Amino acid sequence: MKKSWLSVVWIALLAVAIGLSGCSQSSSSGTGGSKELVVAFDSDVPTMDPHMHNEPNAITTNWHIFDSLLFLSRDLKIEPGLAESYEQKDELTWIFKLRKGVTFHNGEEFNADAVKFSLERVLNEKQKSPQRGNISAIAAVNVIDPYTVEIKTKEPYNLLPHRLFYLSIVPPKYVQEVGDQEFAQKPVGTGPYKFVEWVKGDKIVLEANENYFKGAPKIGKVTFRIIPEVATQIAELQSGGVDVIRMVPPDMLAQIEGNATIKVASTPLLRVYYMAFDTKKKPFDDVRVRQAMNHAVDIDKIIGKVLGGKAVRTPAGVNPTHFGFDESIKPYEYSPEKAKALLKEAGYADGFETELHYFTPGIGQQITDAVISDLSKVGIKAKAKFYPESSSFVEKQRAGDLPFRLGHWGSYSVYDADAILQPMFDSQGVYGKYFHTPELDKLIGEARSSVDQEKRKALYSQAQQLLYKEAPWIFLFSPMDNQAYNAKLQFQPRADERIYAYEIDRTE
Amino acid sequence: MGSFLKQCLRIVLVLFGISSIAFFLIHLSGDPVLLMLPPEATQEEVDAFRHQMGFDKPLSEQYVQFLAQAVKGDFGESLKFHQPSLDVVLERIPATLELTLFATLLSIVIAIPLGIYSAVNRNSLSENLVTVAVFLGQSMPIFWTGIMLMLLFGVKLHWLPVSGRGSWEHLIMPAFTLAVWVAPTTLRIVRSNMLEVLQQDYIRTARSKGLGEKVVIYKHALKNAAIPIITVIGFQIGKLLGGAVVTETVFAWPGVGQLVVKAIYTADYPLVQACVVVLALIVAAMNFGVDSMYRYLNPKIKSG
Numbered sequence: 184m185k186k187s188w189l190s191v192v193w194i195a196l197l198a199v200a201i202g203l204s205g206c207s208q209s210s211s212s213g214t215g216g217s218k219e220l221v222v223a224f225d226s227d228v229p230t231m232d233p234h235m236h237n238e239p240n241a242i243t244t245n246w247h248i249f250d251s252l253l254f255l256s257r258d259l260k261i262e263p264g265l266a267e268s269y270e271q272k273d274e275l276t277w278i279f280k281l282r283k284g285v286t287f288h289n290g291e292e293f294n295a296d297a298v299k300f301s302l303e304r305v306l307n308e309k310q311k312s313p314q315r316g317n318i319s320a321i322a323a324v325n326v327i328d329p330y331t332v333e334i335k336t337k338e339p340y341n342l343l344p345h346r347l348f349y350l351s352i353v354p355p356k357y358v359q360e361v362g363d364q365e366f367a368q369k370p371v372g373t374g375p376y377k378f379v380e381w382v383k384g385d386k387i388v389l390e391a392n393e394n395y396f397k398g399a400p401k402i403g404k405v406t407f408r409i410i411p412e413v414a415t416q417i418a419e420l421q422s423g424g425v426d427v428i429r430m431v432p433p434d435m436l437a438q439i440e441g442n443a444t445i446k447v448a449s450t451p452l453l454r455v456y457y458m459a460f461d462t463k464k465k466p467f468d469d470v471r472v473r474q475a476m477n478h479a480v481d482i483d484k485i486i487g488k489v490l491g492g493k494a495v496r497t498p499a500g501v502n503p504t505h506f507g508f509d510e511s512i513k514p515y516e517y518s519p520e521k522a523k524a525l526l527k528e529a530g531y532a533d534g535f536e537t538e539l540h541y542f543t544p545g546i547g548q549q550i551t552d553a554v555i556s557d558l559s560k561v562g563i564k565a566k567a568k569f570y571p572e573s574s575s576f577v578e579k580q581r582a583g584d585l586p587f588r589l590g591h592w593g594s595y596s597v598y599d600a601d602a603i604l605q606p607m608f609d610s611q612g613v614y615g616k617y618f619h620t621p622e623l624d625k626l627i628g629e630a631r632s633s634v635d636q637e638k639r640k641a642l643y644s645q646a647q648q649l650l651y652k653e654a655p656w657i658f659l660f661s662p663m664d665n666q667a668y669n670a671k672l673q674f675q676p677r678a679d680e681r682i683y684a685y686e687i688d689r690t691e
Numbered sequence: 692m693g694s695f696l697k698q699c700l701r702i703v704l705v706l707f708g709i710s711s712i713a714f715f716l717i718h719l720s721g722d723p724v725l726l727m728l729p730p731e732a733t734q735e736e737v738d739a740f741r742h743q744m745g746f747d748k749p750l751s752e753q754y755v756q757f758l759a760q761a762v763k764g765d766f767g768e769s770l771k772f773h774q775p776s777l778d779v780v781l782e783r784i785p786a787t788l789e790l791t792l793f794a795t796l797l798s799i800v801i802a803i804p805l806g807i808y809s810a811v812n813r814n815s816l817s818e819n820l821v822t823v824a825v826f827l828g829q830s831m832p833i834f835w836t837g838i839m840l841m842l843l844f845g846v847k848l849h850w851l852p853v854s855g856r857g858s859w860e861h862l863i864m865p866a867f868t869l870a871v872w873v874a875p876t877t878l879r880i881v882r883s884n885m886l887e888v889l890q891q892d893y894i895r896t897a898r899s900k901g902l903g904e905k906v907v908i909y910k911h912a913l914k915n916a917a918i919p920i921i922t923v924i925g926f927q928i929g930k931l932l933g934g935a936v937v938t939e940t941v942f943a944w945p946g947v948g949q950l951v952v953k954a955i956y957t958a959d960y961p962l963v964q965a966c967v968v969v970l971a972l973i974v975a976a977m978n979f980g981v982d983s984m985y986r987y988l989n990p991k992i993k994s995g
Contacts, residue, residue: 226953229771367773383782384945385856410854410943411953414838419853422846577725 218691219404220672220684221425223416227384227409232367233351234305234312242349243681244407247389248288249351249372252279252298253344257677257686259504259598261344265293265352265373266332274339274634275322281330285396287354288377295326300355302334317595318346341634345597375400375685384409389684401688420445420667426689427674427682431665432545433491439667449493449663450676454593455502455603458539458554458657461586462618466535473654475525477515480557484517486660489549493663499647500603502661504678507600507630507643512651514658522561534562540579541589542570546662551589554657583616596679600643601631608650618655698982702975707758709971713964714757718750761968767961771954776965780947784969786856787946790869790939791931793862797870798877799924805874806881807908810889825875833934837868837941854943865942869934873927880923884916891915918988925981929974 228241233249236242252266266279285293302324305312320340325333336343357371370378375397376389387407391400408425410416417438419425431439431447439445460467460476467473486494495503498514526532539555541547548569555565565587570576579585594602606612609627610619623646630642651658666676673688724741741747745756760767766776809818844864845853851860888894889912897907932948939948947966954962 230773235773382945383779384786384949385943408855408943409945411940411949412943415841415854415941415943418838418841418846422849422853424845424853424855581725 218402218689219406220402220427220687220689221406221408222682222684223410223419223425223428224387224407225409225411225413225416225430228387230367231370231378231381232363233353233370233372234301234310234314235367237313239680240407243683244387245349245351245370245372246374246681246683247376247405247685248370248374248378249353250374251350251352252347255348255598255679257675259678265298269344271634272333275336277334277336277343278327279332279334281332282396283330285373286394287357287371287373288392289354289357289371291354291356291371293352293354293373294329295332296329297352297355298332299324299326300358301350301352304353304358305350314350318350320346339632339634341632341636341639342597342599342601345599349596376405395685397685400685402684405684417667420669423669426669426672427666428668429664429666429680429682431667433489433493433665436491436493436665436667444670445667446670446672446674447665447667448674448676449665450678451495451502451504452593452662452664452680453502453504453596453598453678454591455497455500455661456550456589456591456659457497457500458587458589458659459614459617460655461583462653462655464586466529466531466537467586469529470653471525471529472531474515475522475529475561476558476563477654477657478518478525479522479561479563480554480657481517482514482659485550485553489546489553490660490662493665494660495663496660497658499651500607500656500658501600501643501647502594502603504598504661505594505600505603506598506636507640507647509644509647511644512647515654519561526561526563531562534564536564536566537587538568539565539587539589540568540570540576540585542576543589543591547589550659580614598679600646601627604643604646605631608646608655618653620649620653623649698979702972702979705975706968706971710758710761710964710968711754713967714754717960717963718753757964761964766965766968769954769962769965770959771957771962776961777969779962780950780965780969783945783947783950786944787932787935787939787948788973789862790865790935790944790946791928793866794869794873794931794935795924795928797866798874798927801870801874802877803881803920806878807885807913809878810882810885811908813886821878825878828871829875831871833868833872833937834941836871837865837938840864840868841942854941856945861944865938865944868938868942869931872934873930877920877923877927881916881920884919885912888912888916914988918985921981921984921988925977928977932970932974 224240224243226240228244229236229238230241231244231248233241233245250265252264253269254262254264256262263282265282265285267282269277269279271277279298281293281295281298287293287297302318302321304310305314305318306321308315320336320338320343321334322337323335325335327333334343351372353366354371358366361369368381373396375392375395377392379388379390381387386409389405389407391403393399408419410419410425413428413430413432413435416425416428417431417435420428420439421442421444423444436447440447460473462468462473482496486492486496496514497503498512499509501508503510526534539551541551548567551567555567558565576585580588580590592603592607604623604627607614608619608623609615610624612619626642626646626649630639630646633639633642664676664680666682668674669689671689671691673690675686677683677686724737724744724746738747745753748756764777768774769776769779772779805821809821812818841853841864844851851864852858855861885908889908894907894912897911898904902911935944935946936948936952938944939946940952943949947970951963951966951970953959954966
């Protein structure tokens, strides 16, 4: 036999492998500053069109390429963005004065038309933007002059400025010329970074916009690398392949801490963890049972043991970073005796049996285990019911079929108590059917439509005191985001789960 | 030619079966509408979306429509990427093929020489060492092998990039992880077939004619042991594609494996279906290739 079959196979495979790896070699020569930053993402972004998604990684990417009318500073204050200033003319009318001399990355001029185009693009039902709900309070956007925009709301809406942080302003001419599909692949904005390339599933590369209106960024090139596994992210950080990783699980922090080239920062998140009762079902219809269960669980111990201390308590469901948080409310004290006494009063001296539903992977199970163990000490036998995939859990949760469940809520990154109280405890809210009262409805409704911040604060305090007493949840905690980063970075984490290269510098 | 047509028909039937299973399994697993919409969505929005996606029609009707469009390569728009699902999958296919083929190559490079070696040196100390290595290679979970390699060659020694795709170096660890996982099976087949063939009369004849040992082993014995070996390597490709799902996730390799995990996790039905059908097509094509190679090596084999 002249041809050895083996050598044929080998040569064929080699040829293919060489061919393929030849194609995949990329050479990129960046311009601008020589400093680079590599950030790990846990999943790819769905699109580069800033109006067509609601995903955290995509929002972070958009922030670099696009600007919005207003910014949220690191310490959660409203700052001017593409709007230099704004004022509320009357209850329904807001006037925004725009910055002059700003251009999009392709040279297109930024002006009032761009603002009108962008807002109306999201509001247009045909566009099917998932962000429409965010600004659905807007009734009309009117151009007063090239640098003045008037926004009318349907009803008094104090939260309008908050709803504009994530609303990217896009270039009307470019979007109309290239069409939505092309725009979703090659975005053009006014932001501090220009889009360079997007290798699907692998990385997104941006370079500094030297003409940025707030000054050129210090980091010349930013790469977002898609690395789904936390263990891989940590290995990359340790080897210098990436500079920043987010959401490091508490039990993996130990692996990083003690490494001189890596720093860890923990920031409080807006997210809130809770165990919710269906207050219409027995035995949770009795407020004493609900209070007893709040006394029965040692939440401080769970924070210490499960979360490595990286969490803060949320005594009445509202997060400390929400506007309206009432810090005078002290969390339920851990006291099995009080719990037992309350249960006895409610007629459950021997406890009862129940099921605790959850789907949250990771810390969800550890929290559930700890709570079940504490509940057993006062006679309540809870059985964990785990849902391997979230859709059936969400289905049942919406249908009101889960009498006792572990959940968490991120408030859509709106730093206002309304963003948690309305969906959770208003009778019209998504999960309002589990617990609501006419009084609570009134407080939430009044606070929502009021423009007087002091008055709103007072209303939210009343709502929280009511919630604290009624205990519709076992009020758990708000976890922190553990970010680990290269010690060469000058980096301060943000409270809103974003990593923003414009605020970062590095020493070499 | 008849056998070729038969093979093609078989591939079509397999694809039909696989896509049907994918369709029904996915529709049994929960309501995608609730997952795709933000929790703040009102009931009207939920209903409208359900109607828009066609999820309100009877399952049988959805199935017929799915098949009619799948034939045209249309699996619907990916719910996450807002692009035709097939396009999303095809963008990722080169990365997966590159990894799978290179892993196959590596596993052959590992398995065939070692298999021959352990057959020729049966019951020696070194053969026992190979057996232990095989046992280890097979029993380590891919995930663990991957992380260990990464920590050693990426983090400690800095020889290779930890993860991602881009250069030759990026390919080595993920491909090796997969190769170590599948090589033992090939190695065992090589060993047992070589042992069998080496005891045949014609080998004895060849030796008695005074042929060199190398010629006897590589020309006479290996050629005759090749058919079952090729079968196994062909089947391994299906297994490798399965292993690539884990490996791609561990090494952040931007292929279909990673994509399918995420698609299942986010209930992106159209995308899952496109992934499954494309992967099935690759496996079917591989099996077809193996069959053809059979006939090339041994014309006596008739296709059944």
